[in-house]
Amino acid sequence: MVKHIDIPDAAYERNNEMDFIAGDVTVQNIPDVRDHVIPKLNQWNYDLSGSACTMVWPMIQTGRLLNIDFKPSEMLNLIQWCINNAWYVAGYGWGTDQGTNSMRKWHNETDPHRQIFYMKGFFSDPTFQEALRKWHILGFTYKWNKEYNDDYRSDLVLDGTDFPDPTYGHRPGGVMYMESGKIMVQDNYEWSKSNVYELKDIDALIKNGVFYQTFYLILPVQSITEDIEAVKRKKLMEKSLKTLLYTLSVCHDSCPSDVKPMIQSLANTLKPLTWKETLGMLPERKFAQALTYTLSFVRNYLPDAEVQKMISDLAMVLREKYRTE
Numbered sequence: 001m002v003k004h005i006d007i008p009d010a011a012y013e014r015n016n017e018m019d020f021i022a023g024d025v026t027v028q029n030i031p032d033v034r035d036h037v038i039p040k041l042n043q044w045n046y047d048l049s050g051s052a053c054t055m056v057w058p059m060i061q062t063g064r065l066l067n068i069d070f071k072p073s074e075m076l077n078l079i080q081w082c083i084n085n086a087w088y089v090a091g092y093g094w095g096t097d098q099g100t101n102s103m104r105k106w107h108n109e110t111d112p113h114r115q116i117f118y119m120k121g122f123f124s125d126p127t128f129q130e131a132l133r134k135w136h137i138l139g140f141t142y143k144w145n146k147e148y149n150d151d152y153r154s155d156l157v158l159d160g161t162d163f164p165d166p167t168y169g170h171r172p173g174g175v176m177y178m179e180s181g182k183i184m185v186q187d188n189y190e191w192s193k194s195n196v197y198e199l200k201d202i203d204a205l206i207k208n209g210v211f212y213q214t215f216y217l218i219l220p221v222q223s224i225t226e227d228i229e230a231v232k233r234k235k236l237m238e239k240s241l242k243t244l245l246y247t248l249s250v251c252h253d254s255c256p257s258d259v260k261p262m263i264q265s266l267a268n269t270l271k272p273l274t275w276k277e278t279l280g281m282l283p284e285r286k287f288a289q290a291l292t293y294t295l296s297f298v299r300n301y302l303p304d305a306e307v308q309k310m311i312s313d314l315a316m317v318l319r320e321k322y323r324t325e
Contacts, residue, residue: 022121022128024235026225030127031065034135038173039063039070042190046072048090049079053171054099055088056188058118060173061137061218062107066114081106087309096141096171100216115221117228123206123215131217137174137186139216143209144170152197158185161204175202175215241271243297246290249278253286288322 043049043056055078063070082088082102100118108115121128128138142148143166152158173186183199205211221228245267252263267275278286295315299308318324 020117020119020231022119022125025119025228025231027119027127027219027223028225029223030131030134030136030219031223032134033064033067036064036067036135037069038137038186039068040190040195041070041072041075041173041188043075043188046076046079049075051091051093052079052082052088052099053188054094054096055079055082055103057139057171057173058100058103058216058218060186060188061139061216062103062116064135064137065116065218065220066111077110078103078106087312093169096139096214096216099171100139100218104218116218117221117224118216118218120214120216122213123202125215128215128217131219132175132177135176136217136219137176139171139174139218140214141169141171141212142205143212144168148210152185153194156194156197157200158197158205159200161201161210162208163210166210175199239293239297242274243290243293245271245274246278246286246293249275249281250283250287250290253283285322285324288318289324292318292324 039060041056041060043051043053049056056075059070059075059078062068079088079090082094082099083090085105086098086102088094088098088102097120104116104118119127123138123140132138143163145163145165145167147160148158148163148166151160151163171188173188176184176186178184183202185197185199187195187197189195199205202211206213224231248263248267252260252267255263264275278289281289292315295311295318299311302308302311
């Protein structure tokens with residue numbers, strides 16, 4: 001459970017080079033995990049992890065993938081790692097990308113022989129649907145209120161598809177298929193009798209904005225067919241181009257008329273679609289986006305942790321105020 005409906009992600013996690021979107025990489029040989037354990041972790045085991053659903057759910061997904069029945073003590077180790085290494089503040093919610101990427105880093109450090117990665121995409125994406133058919137759990141975020149809870153807790157079936165005026169955002173363990181073909185939610189409350197419940201119409205829940213459109217899938221690194229370092233370099237290049245283009249667009253608005261054609265020519269040569277996106281933006285939002293991209297890009301080249309945190313905090317403020325990426 002998080003304390004805000006939409007928590008912006010800090011610069012050091014949003015668009016990081018391992019933040020794969022469906023289509024960035026080609027996935028094959030998705031393992032069948034039908035017989036694997038589903039860790040029944042309770043995010044309320046400790047005060048430290050009470051609002052840490054953002055980190056608990058990727059741990060549940062990873063446990064399902066690798067057949068690891070993670071224990072509460074290991075969950076606490078992950079939370080402490082996030083506090084020590086990623087500036088997580090105990091007792092508060094967190095961004096989905098941050099929690100998922102932190103789980104990836106923590107697991108790959110503690111279990112280096114079984115490296116994992118994550119990718120984001122729509123529920124309907126063929127890779128995600130194949131993973132569901134092979135009994136994987138897909139992570140997601142939803143917005144809920146008392147009516148949502150009352151609905152599914154009455155009979156372990158969520159019949160409703162629209163719940164106005166949400167109170168919180170939450171990231172359960174994820175969605176999964178059952179033998180019957182039903183789509184179920186696995187939540188993060190081991191003690192709850194309603195920890196697993198059925199969804200009657202997940203498409204309507206997504207359409208109505210109750211469920212966020214972005215879903216998350218965790219897989220072994222061996223499932224990627226491309227060279228990962230090459231993919232990371234490509235994503236870094238994309239980030240650098242966006243940083244440059246938004247900066248050029250900001251400068252374009254104030255440049256002399258004889259300079260503007262040169263800027264337009266350079267921008268159209270580099271990435272015309274992104275350039276067109278910048279032209280219709282309000283000046284203050286465009287500037288905020290340019291600065292956010294710049295902060296996100298340069299942070300990786302500054303070794304001082306305190307400076308990195310200052311950069312990330314500023315990027316987070318910009319994202320919250322101007323709704324930038």
